Amino acid sequence: xxxxxxxxxxxxxxxxxxxxxxxxxxxxxxxxxNTGDDLWLAGLRVCPDLDSIMYTLGAANDEQRGxxxxxxSERVSAExxxxxxxxxxxxxxxxxxxxxxxxxxxxxxxxxxxETTARLAARWNIGVRxxxxxxxxxxxxxxxxxxxxxxxxxxxxxxxxxRHRASVPARRFLHRGVDSATxxxxxxxxxxxxxIVLFAPSNPVVSIGTITAIPGITEAVRAxxxxxxxxxxxxxxxxxxGMADACLRAIGVDxxxxxxxxxxxxxxxxxxxxxxxxxxxDAASVAELEEAGIRTEAVPLWMTDVQASAAIxxxxxxxxxxxx
Amino acid sequence: xxxxxxxxxxxxxxxxxxxxxxxxxxxxxxxxxNTGDDLWLAGLRVCPDLDSIMYTLGAANDEQRGxxxxxxSERVSAExxxxxxxxxxxxxxxxxxxxxxxxxxxxxxxxxxxETTARLAARWNIGVRxxxxxxxxxxxxxxxxxxxxxxxxxxxxxxxxxRHRASVPARRFLHRGVDSATxxxxxxxxxxxxxIVLFAPSNPVVSIGTITAIPGITEAVRAxxxxxxxxxxxxxxxxxxGMADACLRAIGVDxxxxxxxxxxxxxxxxxxxxxxxxxxxDAASVAELEEAGIRTEAVPLWMTDVQASAAIxxxxxxxxxxxx
Numbered sequence: 168x169x170x171x172x173x174x175x176x177x178x179x180x181x182x183x184x185x186x187x188x189x190x191x192x193x194x195x196x197x198x199x200x201n202t203g204d205d206l207w208l209a210g211l212r213v214c215p216d217l218d219s220i221m222y223t224l225g226a227a228n229d230e231q232r233g234x235x236x237x238x239x240s241e242r243v244s245a246e247x248x249x250x251x252x253x254x255x256x257x258x259x260x261x262x263x264x265x266x267x268x269x270x271x272x273x274x275x276x277x278x279x280x281x282e283t284t285a286r287l288a289a290r291w292n293i294g295v296r297x298x299x300x301x302x303x304x305x306x307x308x309x310x311x312x313x314x315x316x317x318x319x320x321x322x323x324x325x326x327x328x329x330r331h332r333a334s335v336p337a338r339r340f341l342h343r344g345v346d347s348a349t350x351x352x353x354x355x356x357x358x359x360x361x362x363i364v365l366f367a368p369s370n371p372v373v374s375i376g377t378i379t380a381i382p383g384i385t386e387a388v389r390a391x392x393x394x395x396x397x398x399x400x401x402x403x404x405x406x407x408x409g410m411a412d413a414c415l416r417a418i419g420v421d422x423x424x425x426x427x428x429x430x431x432x433x434x435x436x437x438x439x440x441x442x443x444x445x446x447x448x449d450a451a452s453v454a455e456l457e458e459a460g461i462r463t464e465a466v467p468l469w470m471t472d473v474q475a476s477a478a479i480x481x482x483x484x485x486x487x488x489x490x491x
Numbered sequence: 492x493x494x495x496x497x498x499x500x501x502x503x504x505x506x507x508x509x510x511x512x513x514x515x516x517x518x519x520x521x522x523x524x525n526t527g528d529d530l531w532l533a534g535l536r537v538c539p540d541l542d543s544i545m546y547t548l549g550a551a552n553d554e555q556r557g558x559x560x561x562x563x564s565e566r567v568s569a570e571x572x573x574x575x576x577x578x579x580x581x582x583x584x585x586x587x588x589x590x591x592x593x594x595x596x597x598x599x600x601x602x603x604x605x606e607t608t609a610r611l612a613a614r615w616n617i618g619v620r621x622x623x624x625x626x627x628x629x630x631x632x633x634x635x636x637x638x639x640x641x642x643x644x645x646x647x648x649x650x651x652x653x654r655h656r657a658s659v660p661a662r663r664f665l666h667r668g669v670d671s672a673t674x675x676x677x678x679x680x681x682x683x684x685x686x687i688v689l690f691a692p693s694n695p696v697v698s699i700g701t702i703t704a705i706p707g708i709t710e711a712v713r714a715x716x717x718x719x720x721x722x723x724x725x726x727x728x729x730x731x732x733g734m735a736d737a738c739l740r741a742i743g744v745d746x747x748x749x750x751x752x753x754x755x756x757x758x759x760x761x762x763x764x765x766x767x768x769x770x771x772x773d774a775a776s777v778a779e780l781e782e783a784g785i786r787t788e789a790v791p792l793w794m795t796d797v798q799a800s801a802a803i804x805x806x807x808x809x810x811x812x813x814x815x
Binding site: 245250262268271286 | 533534535564566567568569570571573574575576577585586588589590592593595596597599610611614
């Protein structure tokens with residue numbers, strides 16, 4: 168198991184990958200990250216999930232708050248608000264802005280997002296290959312009924328998530344720009360050459376779902392020669408973090424570990440997974456998942472610290488080994 | 492004297508305009524600012540002189556240090572340096588970066604620099620019309636002989652000024668982009684309708700000289716219906732601030748109030764000035780300046796505080812009144 172490729176969203180994905188790297192210190196780990204949350208804001212390219220992973224693996228993340236940089240301040244954002252530029256409800260930390268400015272400058276110099284990400288990550292010695300799923304701009308937008316006007320509107324995912332705290336029902340998610348996008352060669356190659364492919368316990372709709380919506384990824388996961396194991400982001404009917412239930416509702420999937428596993432589906436039946444880890448409290452769902460063709464185990468899934476995350480990664484790797 | 496238009500560089504120009512506004516509280520003051528020091532750095536448009544004027548008139552400047560924002564910090568710049576992006580010797584303050592990010596976003600939204608400057612300045616209630624001399628990008632570059640390689644190189648003015656502290660001799664100054672540039676209608680109109688035109692005690696080469704190099708400005712100054720009065724930026728053979736001597740040397744002008752006055756020249760002889768204020772220590776030069784056709788007075792020119800700057804402005808206005 169020397170080559171492991173992980174599909175991951177932001178904070179939850181970052182914690183899982185940190186545990187994985189702890190469990191397999193010598194492995195070559197590639198992380199294919201969601202870029203659907205990315206946006207241009209005040210002329211800067213903000214990539215929330217790439218940065219969550221980079222900061223967490225670089226030990227620069229704010230562990231207490233759960234996101235962003237440790238020791239953060241918000242002086243620049245206050246200036247932008249005073250000038251009426253940007254989104255006043257979307258505060259960018261000063262240290263974080265350094266990343267966005269550097270990224271935007273590199274992108275404007277003509278580097279791809281993959282190259283830019285490698286340049287930025289080099290500073291942090293993150294120990295894994297961090298790969299945006301695509302170099303194209305594919306942004307997740309959300310169709311809502313405006314609570315004030317009653318009109319149907321489409322807003323950027325971050326506006327729905329951060330401004331509205333996902334409290335306005337999402338009618339559907341759109342992947343703006345997906346038709347002309349492709350997965351990067353680096354991401355496809357990481358799937359092709361992996362001994363195991365893992366789905367981090369990230370949001371099944373707007374993290375993993377966005378990654379697999381990028382042309383080329385679903386086919387590459389289905390064609391992967393190593394087993395594909397997912398970790399449920401739902402424990403006892405609750406999202407481990409974030410507001411996954413509001414996302415799942417929009418695509419008609421119940422907020423249960425079982426429903427999410429069956430939503431991904433068994434590879435042998437044209438789906439994406441060979442194996443699935445559910446929390447021990449969801450052990451009752453193992454039977455129906457196995458019936459759906461997904462080899463399932465129930466283990467503790469709360470990522471309370473690095474050791475707990477490493478144990479989850481270990482369980483996923485062990486399941487993969489049994490499935491090889 | 493209800494309409495006064497001032498040609499100004501950065502810090503010195505800002506202090507002079509502050510004194511002028513103090514002396515003429517009811518006047519309509521337009522400031523035509525140098526934009527030759529402007530640059531794109533890490534994807535952000537930095538306009539040092541516009542910002543010096545805006546911060547000073549907005550009472551947000553760092554009076555002690557002499558430039559930038561009061562209460563400044565430099566957390567973002569440290570991040571950029573850690574990523575290897577930008578110029579490590581050109582530190583941008585966090586609060587100042589707020590301005591650059593906002594400006595760059597507005598410019599990318601399609602606003603002109605004039606419109607952008609008005610939007611930014613609105614926050615600060617600066618009490619004057621702050622007008623970039625041009626909406627085109629005309630950047631001052633400096634031809635030097637590289638001290639390490641011996642090769643002739645052309646570098647941005649800020650690299651010469653800030654990194655090399657103007658210690659590498661300037662062979663000449665270039666106005667990159669000037670051929671396709673024009674002064675703004677707003678700037679030309681401010682000269683056309685002014686009761687007085689004033690040259691702030693700014694650098695005669697890279698501030699005032701850059702403003703008058705913009706197509707349309709020299710002609711408009713010559714055609715101004717009100718008197719044109721300059722304030723010497725040189726006192727007793729020393730630049731009041733900055734390294735004006737290194738700039739004057741490159742254009743073959745002595746670092747004296749008299750030589751700078753004669754360099755501008757008398758309007759009646761095809762030059763730019765009707766009147767000129769020199770410091771009282773330079774009173775001996777009055778005769779030769781008057782002989783050159785420039786009405787000259789010697790008054791205290793050190794802008795030690797707002798009152799001193801206001802007294803200088805008062806002397807300039809009084810001289811203009813005598814010349815009408």
